[in-house]
Amino acid sequence: FFFLRSTDMNFYISPFPDLxxxxxxxxxxxxxxxDVVDILLQYVVKSxxxxxxxxxxxxxxxxxxxxxxxxxxxxxTLEEILLNCRTTLKYAxxxxxxxxFNQLSTGLDMVGLAADxxxxxxxxxxxxxxxxxxFVLLEYVTLRKMREMVGWPGGCGDGIFSPGGAISNMYxxxxxxxxxxxxxxxxxxxxxxxxxxFTSEHSxxxxxxxxxxLGIGTDSVILIRCDERGKMIPSDLERRIxxxxxxxxxxxxxxxxxxxxxxxxxxxLIAIADICKKYKIWMHVDGAWGGGLLxxxxxxxxxxxxxxxxxxxxxPHKMMGVPLQCSALLVREEGLMQSCNQMHASYLFQQDxxxxxxxxxxxxxxxxxxxxxxxxxxxxxxxxxxxxFEAQIDKCLELAEYxxxxxxxxxxxxxxxxxxxxxxxxxxxxxxxxxxGMEDSEERTSRLMKVAPVIKARMMEYGTTMVSYxxxxxxxxxxxxxISNPAATHQDIDFLIDEIExxxxxx
Numbered sequence: 001f002f003f004l005r006s007t008d009m010n011f012y013i014s015p016f017p018d019l020x021x022x023x024x025x026x027x028x029x030x031x032x033x034x035d036v037v038d039i040l041l042q043y044v045v046k047s048x049x050x051x052x053x054x055x056x057x058x059x060x061x062x063x064x065x066x067x068x069x070x071x072x073x074x075x076x077t078l079e080e081i082l083l084n085c086r087t088t089l090k091y092a093x094x095x096x097x098x099x100x101f102n103q104l105s106t107g108l109d110m111v112g113l114a115a116d117x118x119x120x121x122x123x124x125x126x127x128x129x130x131x132x133x134x135f136v137l138l139e140y141v142t143l144r145k146m147r148e149m150v151g152w153p154g155g156c157g158d159g160i161f162s163p164g165g166a167i168s169n170m171y172x173x174x175x176x177x178x179x180x181x182x183x184x185x186x187x188x189x190x191x192x193x194x195x196x197x198f199t200s201e202h203s204x205x206x207x208x209x210x211x212x213x214l215g216i217g218t219d220s221v222i223l224i225r226c227d228e229r230g231k232m233i234p235s236d237l238e239r240r241i242x243x244x245x246x247x248x249x250x251x252x253x254x255x256x257x258x259x260x261x262x263x264x265x266x267x268x269l270i271a272i273a274d275i276c277k278k279y280k281i282w283m284h285v286d287g288a289w290g291g292g293l294l295x296x297x298x299x300x301x302x303x304x305x306x307x308x309x310x311x312x313x314x315x316p317h318k319m320m321g322v323p324l325q326c327s328a329l330l331v332r333e334e335g336l337m338q339s340c341n342q343m344h345a346s347y348l349f350q351q352d353x354x355x356x357x358x359x360x361x362x363x364x365x366x367x368x369x370x371x372x373x374x375x376x377x378x379x380x381x382x383x384x385x386x387x388x389f390e391a392q393i394d395k396c397l398e399l400a401e402y403x404x405x406x407x408x409x410x411x412x413x414x415x416x417x418x419x420x421x422x423x424x425x426x427x428x429x430x431x432x433x434x435x436x437g438m439e440d441s442e443e444r445t446s447r448l449m450k451v452a453p454v455i456k457a458r459m460m461e462y463g464t465t466m467v468s469y470x471x472x473x474x475x476x477x478x479x480x481x482x483i484s485n486p487a488a489t490h491q492d493i494d495f496l497i498d499e500i501e502x503x504x505x506x507x
Contacts, residue, residue, distance in 0.1 A: 016078060035082050043089045047096035050485060053463030054097045054386050056090060063091060089504065093466070097488040101494060102466040104289050107321040107485035115379040116323050120374045126161075126370040127348060127354060127362025136359050140372040142381070146314060147330050149294045151307025157388055158337050159330040159435060160365055161373040165288030167444070168313040168329035169211035169255065171366070173197065174313065175331060176253040176282035177214070178340040185340065189215045196220045197265075200232035202284060207255050220249075229417055230265030232256060238275050245279075253282045259290020262421030262472055262480055266290055269305030277308075285309040290423055292319030295389040299397060302422060303496040314376045319396070319484050320389055326373045337364040371382045392486045399483045400424035403493045412436065412501065416478050424483040430455065430500050432507040447474040451507050458503040465499055
């Protein structure tokens with residue numbers, strides 16, 4: 001877009017001369033956007049229709065050949081743009097579909113969707129109160145409420161919404177390092193001793209990724225053994241801390257997990273907090289997956305001890321069903337994030353503004369440009385209340401227990417670990433008839449390894465449902481069923497079981 005100056009007026013040159021901001025473009029713009037909304041609404045309705053596919057699967061080369069996705073020098077017509085929108089949604093995964101169980105983040109909340117649309121229309125940045133006044137205040141209010149729910153008195157502390165749990169975990173590592181060695185900010189890693197961090201062998205890969213990004217190194221992340229349910233073993237944690245200190249390393253962070261990715265395990269936070277206090281180590285809790293259980297009076301006991309953490313990651317875009325992305329990093333000590341990250345850029349954070357500068361939050365973030373992620377969560381919280389989130393979460397956990405009870409003694413199923421699921425993760429093998437009764441052997445293990453991938457591929461090709469699988473340690477590929485979509489019902493769980501059996505009978 002550009003302007004040509006004449007003697008008496010500006011002439012606006014646009015590839016779509018009838019759309020705003022062109023003069024008199026209101027009618028065409030309203031018509032175009034209404035067409036877009038119609039496309040979106042049709043997609044939303046289909047997402048909840050169980051007779052529609054979860055996915056219209058095509059292999060990458062097929063999709064590339066079927067449509068022209070290339071960018072051209074000349075603009076398309078508005079009709080072609082609308083067709084692009086329809087085509088994109090045609091092949092998109094319906095993550096709101098009641099039978100989509102593939103990821104930890106599922107579902108499609110109508111209020112959250114409306115909030116996302118409003119956020120895009122406002123199209124502002126979260127670094128100053130100057131350009132995002134309401135959003136900055138809502139972030140302040142919401143983060144304080146989340147810290148209250150963690151158990152910090154009066155919601156004290158600090159925090160920020162980040163692009164995801166991996167970045168929130170990296171923030172925690174960054175701040176913990178700064179707290180112990182503030183000189184690292186100016187002088188770098190060469191000025192400080194060799195640091196080591198500790199996390200469980202079932203923890204999220206982002207802990208190691210954060211160590212790599214911050215120059216600490218993945219070799220400096222020590223993995224602590226877990227019990228058979230996937231919980232960190234505190235005695236092994238203490239042993240490895242002592243061992244590291246004897247080698248001259250400096251332990252600076254323990255990352256406990258509240259809701260591991262595969263097993264849904266909750267580390268024993270009270271015991272871990274005792275060890276961190278004893279050795280003066282920063283305690284971080286990665287509650288990206290399990291943090292939502294703080295909303296539930298029935299299940300929040302699983303996070304007992306989280307109030308003793310120095311920092312917490314909590315992803316409302318997972319268990320709470322907030323549209324992606326929405327991840328919070330909560331820090332118990334106020335002002336630490338600011339000291340760690342601020343660079344005093346005078347073109348953004350002028351010190352002579354006419355309002356309270358504490359609401360200019362951008363200098364405590366790693367990012368400069370930062371998306372408005374809080375409004376979706378805030379508006380959903382207003383719409384549901386804490387009790388609404390509680391009911392939603394309790395329902396998902398009840399559905400996981402329902403699935404566990406249906407398959408634990410069912411022919412053709414083996415549980416990966418004994419006992420009821422701690423979260424909504426239900427981990428199991430489907431054993432086809434050809435493998436039943438077969439003694440444990442290398443051949444059986446080799447054949448079982450291939451069962452889940454084939455069933456998953458058939459699921460996607462039929463488009464009926466999606467559920468994840470993976471190996472773990474010495475365990476060959478098993479299904480990891482997770483439930484975070486409040487639209488799912490007992491009938492959808494029954495359907496999943498029947499579908500696995502239908503697709504795997506001949507293997």
